[in-house]
Amino acid sequence: MADIALPPQDIPVVEGSYLENTGKHKGLAAWLLSTDHKRIGIMYMIMLFSFFSVGVVLGILLRLEMISPGGKLFPPQVYNALFTLHGVIMIFLFVIPGIPVTLGNFFLPLQIGARDVAFPRLNLFSFYLYIIGAAVILTALFVNGLPDTGWTFYVPYSLRTTTGVTIAVFGVFIVGFSSILTGINFLTTIHRLRAPGMTWFKMPLFVWALYATSWVQIIATPVLAITLLLIVISRVFGVGIFNAAAGGDPVLYQHLFWIYSHPAVYIMILPPMGIVSEIIATFTRRTIFGYKAIAMSSLAIAFIGYLVWGHHMFVAGMSQQADMIFSFLTFLVAIPSGIKVFNWVASMYKGSIDPQPPFLFVMAFMVLFSIGGLSGLVLGSLATDVHLTATYFVVAHFHYIIFGGGVFIFFGALHYWLPKMFGRMYDKKIASWDLLVMFIGFNLLYFPMFIMGYEGMPRRYFTYLPQFETMQHISIVGSWILVAGLIVMFVNLIHGSIKGPRVGPNPWGGTTLEWKTASPPTHENFEEEPVVIHEPYYHEEALTR
Amino acid sequence: MRLLPYALNHAQAVDDVMRFIVISSIILFLIVIVTMVVFVFKYNHKRNPRATSIPGNVPLEIFWTVVPTVLVLAMFYVGWEAYLQIRTVPKNAMPVKVFARQWSFSFEYMNGKRTDTLYVPKGRPIDCLIKSLDVIHSFYLPAFREKQDALPDRVRHMVVIPEHLGIFDVVCTQYCGLDHALMKTKMIVLPDTTFDRWINSSSTAEPKVALGDSTIYF
Ligand code: HEM
Ligand SMILES: [Cu+2]
Numbered sequence A: 001m002a003d004i005a006l007p008p009q010d011i012p013v014v015e016g017s018y019l020e021n022t023g024k025h026k027g028l029a030a031w032l033l034s035t036d037h038k039r040i041g042i043m044y045m046i047m048l049f050s051f052f053s054v055g056v057v058l059g060i061l062l063r064l065e066m067i068s069p070g071g072k073l074f075p076p077q078v079y080n081a082l083f084t085l086h087g088v089i090m091i092f093l094f095v096i097p098g099i100p101v102t103l104g105n106f107f108l109p110l111q112i113g114a115r116d117v118a119f120p121r122l123n124l125f126s127f128y129l130y131i132i133g134a135a136v137i138l139t140a141l142f143v144n145g146l147p148d149t150g151w152t153f154y155v156p157y158s159l160r161t162t163t164g165v166t167i168a169v170f171g172v173f174i175v176g177f178s179s180i181l182t183g184i185n186f187l188t189t190i191h192r193l194r195a196p197g198m199t200w201f202k203m204p205l206f207v208w209a210l211y212a213t214s215w216v217q218i219i220a221t222p223v224l225a226i227t228l229l230l231i232v233i234s235r236v237f238g239v240g241i242f243n244a245a246a247g248g249d250p251v252l253y254q255h256l257f258w259i260y261s262h263p264a265v266y267i268m269i270l271p272p273m274g275i276v277s278e279i280i281a282t283f284t285r286r287t288i289f290g291y292k293a294i295a296m297s298s299l300a301i302a303f304i305g306y307l308v309w310g311h312h313m314f315v316a317g318m319s320q321q322a323d324m325i326f327s328f329l330t331f332l333v334a335i336p337s338g339i340k341v342f343n344w345v346a347s348m349y350k351g352s353i354d355p356q357p358p359f360l361f362v363m364a365f366m367v368l369f370s371i372g373g374l375s376g377l378v379l380g381s382l383a384t385d386v387h388l389t390a391t392y393f394v395v396a397h398f399h400y401i402i403f404g405g406g407v408f409i410f411f412g413a414l415h416y417w418l419p420k421m422f423g424r425m426y427d428k429k430i431a432s433w434d435l436l437v438m439f440i441g442f443n444l445l446y447f448p449m450f451i452m453g454y455e456g457m458p459r460r461y462f463t464y465l466p467q468f469e470t471m472q473h474i475s476i477v478g479s480w481i482l483v484a485g486l487i488v489m490f491v492n493l494i495h496g497s498i499k500g501p502r503v504g505p506n507p508w509g510g511t512t513l514e515w516k517t518a519s520p521p522t523h524e525n526f527e528e529e530p531v532v533i534h535e536p537y538y539h540e541e542a543l544t545r
Numbered sequence B: 001m002r003l004l005p006y007a008l009n010h011a012q013a014v015d016d017v018m019r020f021i022v023i024s025s026i027i028l029f030l031i032v033i034v035t036m037v038v039f040v041f042k043y044n045h046k047r048n049p050r051a052t053s054i055p056g057n058v059p060l061e062i063f064w065t066v067v068p069t070v071l072v073l074a075m076f077y078v079g080w081e082a083y084l085q086i087r088t089v090p091k092n093a094m095p096v097k098v099f100a101r102q103w104s105f106s107f108e109y110m111n112g113k114r115t116d117t118l119y120v121p122k123g124r125p126i127d128c129l130i131k132s133l134d135v136i137h138s139f140y141l142p143a144f145r146e147k148q149d150a151l152p153d154r155v156r157h158m159v160v161i162p163e164h165l166g167i168f169d170v171v172c173t174q175y176c177g178l179d180h181a182l183m184k185t186k187m188i189v190l191p192d193t194t195f196d197r198w199i200n201s202s203s204t205a206e207p208k209v210a211l212g213d214s215t216i217y218f
């Protein structure tokens, strides 16, 4: 780790970094037509965070509507469109593609010592499918008015409303294909392109997480694609698959939708779980505790995750037996996640912990993800779910899991890997204090929703009863604090990656392969193919027992 | 086997399940977070410059797999048991048809009488026969901790046992379009003699309720 000590001006500029144009194209085209996984990853990042920003603005507006009971700020139609867009953008355009297409694209080949993914051109094609899908979804805004169905597009409402549902759903369908292709690409990459010596159990845990995620993408996404296509067919040709009057079944839609959308939760959360393991191993300077248990629990979550979709439908009127089985399986799927959490804490035991910003993000994750996960137990239990489903309690629960768990680790991962991507460091002091601001804002924003939900505040309401006013106001103030924190974070990261002090190949003392090449890496990733001897988190200086 | 005292009042039963899960969760949460914080301080690199790599410990891993498994199975069981209360229709239950449409509820009693506010007698189990006349809605009684979706093509049951006089909110919790948030009414629990007199009278007027002496719940 000699390079940590070098003053920034003495760190040599990397020759032939992937940020320089070398191919036949110049300027913007050199990016837009690049099949380099690193450039594609960065292009995805720009797109994803643009959508995220739009989603956040919509979220702030959703909260602002609650400034007074009675919903005077926006008329109902607008509020209904706002939460639909907020949900569709956040879910389909931001968190589902999420970490795999951005950091996965960038770091999967680096972590397994490959030059690129297995099918670089398919990778670029997936990117354009994503762009086209997103464009189609955005077109829906300008045709027939904003969709107002909620991100779940439940029938029969979604078949009746006159708004641009058909187009929006078709856009989501296209984005789904991008997801499937990326999954296939990553699976092939992991199977075929690992560096010599990297056996399955020498793969970094982020790679394991991407592996499990890719399976979910490949197996679950087609169900979504078919379901959405059935909506389009029903709307355009009036086929009565989900239409009760024509002998169809509206609850069938809910089954199909959640058969995809529950596993999709694991598409959102498995990759961040992988990154948590990476960050902990680096900043504790020791190996991860229970490597195999963590790797296998990713797979267990991916597969049991298919069997629990019915927990979204406990009040839809399934049979008692179905309700019972789904509740039972839901509790079982909680166990592998719990095991991971215990292993992560155990990995800090006797470490030599350096709480740099990425590690602080992990600590915030542990708090927020635990709250999210434990509140999931309340929703897995039948009696309490019947009371709390479709209330603010659920809104709080999934924001804690997806935002507090998944997205906070996405941010943590940016703090971890940005120095590798751009060869420069952001301001660490600002990053750490800003995390505290975001953490406080987040809890003020969402914790009151648990309480309001328990007191019976339904979700997707543009208005509320006066007794909720105080809680609503706390939550609104929280949303402002959170957003202030987000802005500071992005400014700090962007400024750092352009103007920050230079760093060498391994600023954190990480042990996985991406730290063994230049920062930023060259187009070829490695000067010569690395050979793997040790387990991924082998810290030379650590004592062993 | 009952892990929690059985409460006839369903809301009480739900709250008991809730309390059990929340308290266990807080304990688990504190164990995880306090341990983490202690480790972060105790094994700070300044205090502990050299880490020890411990790849695992099988007995420990079995322990923290088995204990949570038992705990969540208990949670599953108590939740399931309380849930059966609203799904098992008692023989003496009084059927009331609940119709949901964009954006209002209406109710029909055995003898064909219809109202927009739900009137029920205290102490008699009510078998709500819930159906939608258009898109999917949900019939939610927060004070009773109960809800059931209203589907267009079939009737769903939900049992309510009103044990207190009072006026309770009824709201829709399945998004159903423009005025979803305004789709609400009240459920009024009357003394059973008042209810019987009203239901058997030929008058179409709704029963008079003295707001003053009843508890108002949300
Ligand atoms: C500052 C950031 C955010 C704020 C202020 C915010 C706020 C909200 C609010 C208030 C609702 C509930 C609307 C209602 O039911 O009446 C909501 C719904 C939702 N949010 Fe967020 N949110 C934020 C970030 C996110 C993120 C990062 C995600 C996902 C990654 C997300 C996903 C969703 C989804 C899926 C819904 C459900 C939409 C629906 O009901 O169809 N949100 N958000
Ligand atoms: Cu689910």
Ligand SMILES: [Cu+2]
Binding pocket: B137, B138, B172, B173, B174, B175, B176, B177, B179, B180, B181, B183
């Ligand atoms: Cu509704």
